[in-house]
Amino acid sequence: MNKYTFSLYIQSEMEKETEQIQRKDLIADWQSLMRTFIRPEDDASRSTLIKYMEQILFGLNDFLKKHVGITEEISLKELSEKFTESRINKNPEKKLAQVITDLIENIAPHAVNVASPYFVGHMTSAIPFFMVHLKTIAAALNQNVVKLETSKVVSIVEKQVLAKIHRLIYGKSEEFYQEHVQNAQTALGCFTEGGTLANATALWVARNALFPPKNGFNGIEKEGLNAAYRAYDTTRCVLFVSKLGHYSFKKAAGLLGIGNQNIIEIDMDENNRIHIECLRKTIKEIAPKSGKTRIMAIIGIAGATETGTVDPFGKLAEICAENNAYFHVDAAWGGPTLMSEKYRHLLGGIELADSVTIDGHKQFYMPMSCGMVYFKSPTIMDNIAYHASYINRPGSVDLGIKSIAGSREASSLILDNALKIMGTQGYALLIEHGIETTREFAQEISRRPDFQLVTRPELNILTYRICPESMQKKLLQADAAEKRTMNDRLNRINTRVQRKQREAGKSFVSRTTLRFGKDPRDNMVVLRAVIMSPLTSIEILKDILDEQEELFKRL
Template identity: 70%
Template structure:
């Protein structure tokens, strides 16, 4: 990698150059470079990524960072467009990560259909700002329509409901936000404001803040209850909303990593008995980040309804499973949630970044409504009145177009492939003596670890001390295998640390796979496992015994 300095005469920033730069590629050369790469990006995305992205030998971030030490903005233009594009393709792309590779099965960020790049380009070209009607016009009503489509996918309300609300300027079925983190935050923001709504002289928590709210309601703290597998974004929301992140209370999980319902009920009972704590929300997870587990949503909804608690479902990952007739029952009960978070950039295969939050009640978002004199006036279609972001891009155009191009059956093919391949992957692990399946996939995420037969024997000896020290050794082995495979650059699985059951002392390093790429198949999965076996036998085992 090199930092190319311009060898041509110094470029000047004058009005003539500015107008040229603003309106059209400066020269024929720039135009030719643009066309060359854009043609590849738009019509040969797959080959383009293989050819240009993530193809270099591993260079550490430390080595790369040497090239990025200059904090000065040059007074005059440094480079022409053609040179900048060349630099991006030649110097940056090879050191980026080819998340589109079918061998990249470690994260929820994966390949996207090529047409998403076309749609994103058009959205950028239109540059609509959906915060207000005056900068988006028809896009605002498209957005309301898309919100209704996904709301219907989740809540399945009768037709009359959608006729009433789809373009109603006083009601809101949900909002497009930045991602799952912002979707969860928005849902909890609404839930917090409903719990501490205005009463008597108290103007509500949004106006008067936490201290006045606690005083008005006679409480000392408030909490959110979620399984131990909850995403860390919920703790961020706890901090931002003033609840305190330690009041995002982790509830134990059962052997299948689902929330323990008895423990949840008992915690609610204890909190109610104590009398000084308000429960802002209980959160069910439809696709936990680490294990892809779906909580028992129906039962959780029942518990919340009996206790008058806001029930939020974090379906940032799992939400689009609803597109699959074959597997949507895995999310049964999601329609009972008061709010639901879904990411567009995960299993709707949209480009970064897009999140959404939906609410059962079309008026509940009034609890976070803001107005200003110059925009988002009461009763307008200005969508920014009920989102915490102000200006934002028209992601709804991308999702709407993708839904038209794919249809729910098209998305179902992707979803079914992920779930079914993950199951076959699990079977393959069970067949191999070098591995141990740690979590059986409910959706398309599974975890396992390298666990050679001699270690397996130690684990099943039943001695807790023995087991703990074996796990410690296995943790080292799996850390090494994952790192060496990543650095080799052909395949990628991620790793995480799971507690065995609910005991924080028994931590197990696991290899984690998320199957999203439709080009990933059993042949590739077997190759990935073979490579891990070889890394263990040829490198890790050798190092241990040298």
């Protein structure tokens, strides 16, 4: 594990003096400015660049191990005290060689080593090294896919990759894809910055599809919410999602003017899937009450953030059909499971959704940041089309016409080529490793007397907690008040163990709070593991449990 010392960060007085002398020579003149557009300024810069870039490009794993820390030896407060400058220097402060050395020696050690196989707490992990190569090339080309005039073939590539992932989800006919793959009039989806904006795009489409133009009304996008509600005799729009729904839906409901308190969170069943009967009952209670409440969307999750669980899409689609409601699936996490022949059935029914979110920077193992949203109907994105006279002309392939973003990078170049390098089989191996290692991990947790498995893995996420066998037995017999007292104690223990393990800097498992009863006080602090790195083996996971046991015993 990479360790570093605080002294690394503090410049010696001598270094500071040398830097100040150098700084005096640094002047932003036209000649040096021109050079920055053409080539590195001098041999020193070139050799520093080569020294580090060679390590990054050809030995990424070793480079990250050597330079990027996962410990928090310096507190956040101490770190923030080092970054309080709010003025920009008039003349250059540093040469490129110094900047690169600084980044690698002073910043990287304080970044988080998400590539460590012991980092199993979040949906961010090691990525294949070629992703960095592809990202570098995409940055070098600096294409702007908002319009054809700044991207040309890259926009065409984007349409192709959108069709490939659309086909993975919806599996329409060959004729369908021939018709739409390069059709300037239709769109199978779009790239976004991440899952949050992908979900927001889906709900934007859903909202506009619910309040389209009609006699005397120009549609909600033009006239706004008030006029739309008036035109459609509506007082409220609601959305349904399980209590495990990602908070991005709240942001979207806020942005779209729907009001995030109109997201109705439905309880889960014993498998942490949306409780279908509860959903039906809630719809009955809410919808017909006034006849003026309209369902904007029902949302299913393929890989809930906290538990990795998957909702029953077939049943959700039925309910959507009965209520004439838009059906969205948030597969930001679980979407790429579709590439595994062995496990794609876990997402059965996803093809019934009107739209599906998938993140590129999650299980497509792309570098930050890339999200996508796909639509069953190739024309439904017309509901959010925008034109401008200098770009995005009607009928053009300008991708900015149907996109929440304006200017944006060519993430599709990375995804398209990653798919070529990996094939669905390459990704399937990753997905299968994640699912199967998580199952093994669940067995190991159940075998150990100090631990309790809280949510069984469906994909590659599980939650558990420290809860000795004797306490597990007592909890079964305890009344509500005793249960609460014992849980409070367990919550404190799990919080402390998680924190201590993170601070020790060898491993990282995250922590979340799940509700186990109707009373808001019935909260359970659980440890959450997300197994996505192929470098994370069951032996590593056993090490992590050993360390937690050790920390628990020391408490």
